[in-house]
Amino acid sequence: MKNGLHIGFFLAIGLLLGCQQKTTEYIMTVRGPIPASEMGITLSHEHILVDFIGADSTGYHRWNKEEVAHKVLPFLTEIQEYEVSTLVECTPAYLGRDPWLLMALAEQTGMHLVTNTGYYGAHNNLFVPAQFHQMSAEEVSKIWVEEFENGIEGSGVRPGFIKIAVDGDSILSEAHLKIITAAALTHQQTGMVIASHTGPDAPAFAQISVLQSHGIDPSCFIWVHAQSGTLEGNIKAAQLGTWISLDNINLNLEPGSAYDVEWYATRIAAMKEAGFLHRVLISHDAGWYKPEEEDGGEFRGFTGIFTGLVPALLSHEFSKEEIDLLLVENPRKAFSLRLPV
Numbered sequence: 284m285k286n287g288l289h290i291g292f293f294l295a296i297g298l299l300l301g302c303q304q305k306t307t308e309y310i311m312t313v314r315g316p317i318p319a320s321e322m323g324i325t326l327s328h329e330h331i332l333v334d335f336i337g338a339d340s341t342g343y344h345r346w347n348k349e350e351v352a353h354k355v356l357p358f359l360t361e362i363q364e365y366e367v368s369t370l371v372e373c374t375p376a377y378l379g380r381d382p383w384l385l386m387a388l389a390e391q392t393g394m395h396l397v398t399n400t401g402y403y404g405a406h407n408n409l410f411v412p413a414q415f416h417q418m419s420a421e422e423v424s425k426i427w428v429e430e431f432e433n434g435i436e437g438s439g440v441r442p443g444f445i446k447i448a449v450d451g452d453s454i455l456s457e458a459h460l461k462i463i464t465a466a467a468l469t470h471q472q473t474g475m476v477i478a479s480h481t482g483p484d485a486p487a488f489a490q491i492s493v494l495q496s497h498g499i500d501p502s503c504f505i506w507v508h509a510q511s512g513t514l515e516g517n518i519k520a521a522q523l524g525t526w527i528s529l530d531n532i533n534l535n536l537e538p539g540s541a542y543d544v545e546w547y548a549t550r551i552a553a554m555k556e557a558g559f560l561h562r563v564l565i566s567h568d569a570g571w572y573k574p575e576e577e578d579g580g581e582f583r584g585f586t587g588i589f590t591g592l593v594p595a596l597l598s599h600e601f602s603k604e605e606i607d608l609l610l611v612e613n614p615r616k617a618f619s620l621r622l623p624v
């Protein structure tokens with residue numbers, strides 16, 4: 284494990300200091316585990332690169348790592364000015380995940396970057412590898428656990444969470460049931476949180492039920508794109524302990540249009556009113572370098588939360604502590620590994 288500090292080290296320190304919980308909480312970054320307390324201000328759902336060509340055609344031949352790093356670097360240094368220290372990169376395998384690129388960017392910026400394992404089933408399985416369809420959930424999980432234990436494709440980079448995706452249908456397809464089941468099995472062996480591109484209420488609750496049937500607490504599940512769910516659904520899931528990820532804050536949208544910054548501020552204020560601010564994650568779902576476009580195409584930066592949403596929340600009478608809860612404490616709890624392995 285390249286540059287990795289073994290968790291046994293943290294456990295030993297924890298025991299020596301007589302601490303119980305805090306010292307055993309850690310986050311797996313692309314440069315190895317860090318104590319969760321070092322995570323700081325965190326963007327919990329962003330992208331460096333996404334390649335939408337499909338699992339059968341994507342690969343590292345599709346981009347030049349140095350060119351991508353050159354293009355992306357200014358957008359990372361820009362958020363460092365807002366004291367962001369951790370960025371969770373949500374691009375899954377077969378969609379442009381590149382552990383070497385993330386490692387290079389982490390080293391160049393000093394930021395904590397977090398990558399993932401898992402398959403992205405949305406878009407009717409265009410981004411899952413062909414062999415997936417012949418595999419059992421146990422076999423799929425084995426691949427993901429192997430990545431956690433030994434690193435991704437020989438890079439030494441270990442994933443810090445499980446990223447999956449299902450379509451927004453009201454029931455899970457057989458393939459997507461297999462994906463969430465594989466995520467459940469992987470979670471049980473690694474302690475990684477499961478972040479699932481989900482959207483509406485129905486597939487969110489369908490996945491939570493699958494996890495519960497495996498004895499997994501809903502607090503180990505992040506409902507990604509929960510803004511596409513109803514407020515009632517968000518509250519009901521939060522009551523169960525689920526993380527509610529409101530993650531497409533985009534200042535390019537016209538004020539007054541659906542999902543503008545005021546919409547987000549209002550939804551977050553409603554979650555606070557219901558007593559569930561401690562279950563909410565916020566992010567931009569922004570970026571990203573597009574291999575099929577000239578110089579990677581237009582890149583949406585990661586600053587809208589700081590320049591647009593935070594001021595909107597302040598005008599909804601949020602305190603500094605409540606904003607820290609959204610940007611520091613909630614991501615720290617959501618992404619802390621549940622098993623001291």
Ligand SMILES: [Zn+2]
Binds near residue numbers: 328329330373568
């Ligand atoms: Zn995304």
